[in-house]
Amino acid sequence: MNVEVSQIAFRLEAGVTGFRDRGDPPLPRTDPRTCRAAWYAAARAAGGQVEDFTEQEYPQNFHVATISDRAGAHIALFHAHYPLIAFVGDRRYWYTDEFQEPPAWATALTDIGYVVLSAAQLLSPLTESDTSPLSATERRQIKHWRPQTLGATLFNSWD
Structure with missing residues (x-):
């Protein structure tokens, strides 16, 4: 049986919002140095150059990086806790539908x-999306911030 990718729900792992319950273990981290090295490898593949790589700052839960090539500037968001990447059109404090x-x-x-x-x-x-792994704290944050999209939930600046 063939299942189209669009029919498979994206599973949000615990901590993906950047929040956790007090008694939970610390959130996983994507090492900014590893992200930066990956970005330089991507620049080589693009035939472009890294313009910048800005590490995550509270309350954002993502790093931001830019590569310039013949097609222009490409801006990526590296999730600070999971190895997830999104591309956006410009730098913003937070994202809702700019992916x-x-x-x-x-x-x-x-x-x-x-x-x-x-x-x-x-x-x-x-x-x-499958939100069943999320903690009670994350569910409260989602209820408070009311993100409409998967991207707005994954790459956020909630405090």
């Missing part, structure tokens, strides 16, 4: 072990 399709060279990032998310995934309604 873009990754460039073809983004496969260099998947080859290193990152999950590069498509615009369709990121713009899909949060209600279509």
Whole structure:
């Protein structure tokens, strides 16, 4: 039986919002140095150059990086807790529906072990995702901030 990717619900792992319950273990971390090294490898694959890599700062739960190539600037968000990457059109404090399709060279990032998310995934309604692993704290944050999309939930600046 063939199942289309769009029919498979994205599973949000515990801590993916950047929040946890007090008694829970610390959230996993994506090492910024590893992210930066992956970004330089992607720049080589793109035939471009790294413009910058900005590490996550509270309350954002993502690092931001830019590569410039012949097609222009490409801005990526590296999730601070899981190896997830989203592409966006410009730098903002937080994101709701500004997600873009990754460039073809983004496969260099998947080859290193990152999950590069498509615009369709990121713009899909949060209600279509599997949120069962999320903690009570994360559910309260979602209820408070009311993100409409998967992307707005994964890459946020909630405090």
